[in-house]
Amino acid sequence: MTIGRIKIIALAALLAVTVSLFSVNAFAIDMRRVVMPNGLVVLYAQRHNLPVVRMSLLINASKLDEPTRLAGLANLTAQMLTEGTKKRTSKEIHEEIEFTGASIEATLTSDYTAVGLSVLRKDLHAMFEILADCVLNPAFTEAELRQKKELVKGGIMHKEESPAYTANKAFLSEVFGKFPYGRVSEGAPETIDMIKRDDLVNFHSDFYVPSGSILSVAGDISYEELMALIDKYLSERAGWSNKPVKKRAVAELPKHVAKKAVLINRDTQQANIILGGAGIKRDNPDFYSVAVMNYILGGGGFASRMVKSIRDNLGLAYDIHSHFASFKYAGDFQVVIQTKNEFTNVAVEEILKQIKNMKEGVVTDEELSGAKAYLTGSFPRKLDTMDKISMFMAQVEFYGLGTDFDKKYPGIINAITKEDVRRAAQKYLLSNTNYRLVIVGNQEKIGLNSDYK
Template sequence: MSGATMRITMLAGVAAMAALLFAATPSHAIEIKKMTLSNGATLLVSEQHQLPMVTMMIEFDAGTRRDPKGKEGLAELTARCLSEGTKELSATEFNQKVDFMGSSVGVSAGRDYSTAGMTSLKKYQADTLGLLAGILTEPGLRDADIARKRAEQVAEIKAAEEQPGYTADVEFIKDLFGDAPYGHPEAGSSESVGKLTNDDVRGFYHDYYKAGGAIVAVAGDVNADEVKASLEKSLASLAGTVAPQTEPAPINVAPGLHVKLIDRNVMQANIIMGSGGVERSNPDFYRLKVMNYILGGGGFSSRLVKVVRSAHGLAYSINSGFEPGKFQGAFTIGLQTKNQSSNEAIDLILQQMREIQEKPVSDAELDGAKKFLIGSFPLGIERQSAIASFMIQIEYYGLGLDYAEQYPKLIGAVTKDDVLAVAKKYLHPDSMIVVAVANQADAKIKTAQMEKAADAPSAQ
């Protein structure tokens, strides 16, 4: 699986997958109570008393899109360092306390936001919350810990850079987004992370880990009022707000296929091709989900798999996906194919993109896509982590507390005309970035031929 394929699967689908979980469940089964803490954070609580466990997630406007120019990877490094204990507890002492209770406590950085979280047995809820609050309000951020985590992050990046799929992914987002907030890998580069200082980490923490505007989601064997009271006390010193980030300019890929060839001694070419996508707030989001499922997001039932993999035998895995976020994301198609079949595979992909723009999909395709999207249970309704993640998503993207009820209606309302319309509007087979990491001597990717193919008639 290429880096782009993994990102499409894991990042672009998070909100939708969580929604599917709840869409297939009676809406009365999930009650969400919404409150506001005195420090400005929004609190969402879902009381789930089936198991004596508690899960809490806190969203901060500290995602990797906040990385300063030249300091890519800072949000990721800061999140890793925050998990290394408090001013009173060393990393070892902190982890021993967490392990003794069988709890989990940590911070992770995503593209749009960072998440601090905990999971514990109910009887250890207060103690575990105390540890979570400790790393957020009084983190250790010791020089030695920062140096160790920085070295670990650099080593991980260097290992990833040896993978052709990761290389293709990094080059694609750099070419598509440029200097915009989404234009770098979330972990940064080995060079940028290696230059980060201890003060950079401490400064990022002080600037972005603020409660005003944060979202706290709690699911489990809890009482909402009691949770609010405990958070008012434990997070009282976490104050302040983060100024909104300027939205980047719309992505416009110039006409033609803009090809970047990277030579590697590999058996298979790793190819990523795509263009600008949509932001999560785009009202066409649900129509795009159905269209993309039919095109390349529906596994073995999708057209790209049926044509490129099954009919022509050119790829073991291939898929497409939109990666919506707070800002405009990407639309990508990722595949691995034999070096020698690269040109043929690319031509077939362009043909399938044009075909879905030129005539309506079949009734069977439309019905199959909608049934899957409404009826899937990818996360499991019993998982508290899925419930907490779902609540973060609906609040962050403004989807509404009734999103579980609305989602199946929105998907169910999509028509063949809708699919055709969004395919014409959002697919751009004549304006795409193509990155191919391959043995170029064997692949012989014909840039001129691809540009000619891009000039073929389309339905746009």
């Protein structure tokens, strides 16, 4: 080997180390955490590079808290927050937001409601007051509620036309059963019709409380200024008093001991296939071993085994991927693929084969290092905007990951071994006897093999 080549290799190694150190440290968050007298948890990270402030207010309210007969109540409550308060009409709220170029949006996840604010520093005080007004004092007027219910039902009907949506909806129902994770957050037209104004008022009163909430703030604002805003608009003095969070009463998670296939007939050229089963909770200690294992199996795009086998070698589909969705109380594992109806049996056979190989075999050094490099290398992208930083901090708090999680994450991933990956595969990947298989497509052309039912 020439001296020139040795120098090039040494320089490349030095650059790799430099980039690695930069990606770990450059986006580290200097997070400050404080609990207010009314129980509200506040997370704060100052950023002065842009005159922008981003806030994420997480409310411990979701479909986990609504009665089954009123499915969609949590989503409807969130959607109604910006549609009028006790002193502002819906039109006035949206006009004030539009005038400043800010945004206030409420979204529902499987575990919580997130109310987000993005605003220029010069309009911060005015928009913070509107945010607080929407969260604390929604009017839930009958007229706005009727209109919102029709919009939500129209959205559901539109989604039902999608084979992919239909497959996912059926899959979650099979995996989670009567547990709330098993139904879509929007609810169903028949349950939405049953929701009355009083239901929203009571839901809001029971669950929109400070002791179950997290306010995460990132941007061009001082700590003292933030505390003054909270004291004025989100404190007991402002009317947001501390009270116990209403206890959740949810159904038992089902245990699957036998495989099951759900076949939904649609006159389509392609079959939408989801194969999977139960997953893991977000606070599971094996979460990171599972993440590395899944990257190798089907979560790593072109680098994953399933893509190399099913797309590259067999040519059955343009895309196939696997993922673990992890929530507060449970999770699910899915392998998702669209393929020609006639290829369905071959695709299912190969998916099961790849899962079996992952459970029984050993990953290579190249696969392990590639997974680690991607998971650590892509991590800074989770923190490259104010929006991402704000939501990241809120989720870290909600799931109890620790205020130094951003600094610990690369080390956690890099410490995972081949044995950790194998153990995670054996423990959390389903067997060929207890999976859930959902196929939406032309069932006559598919002709699913009886071995998979």
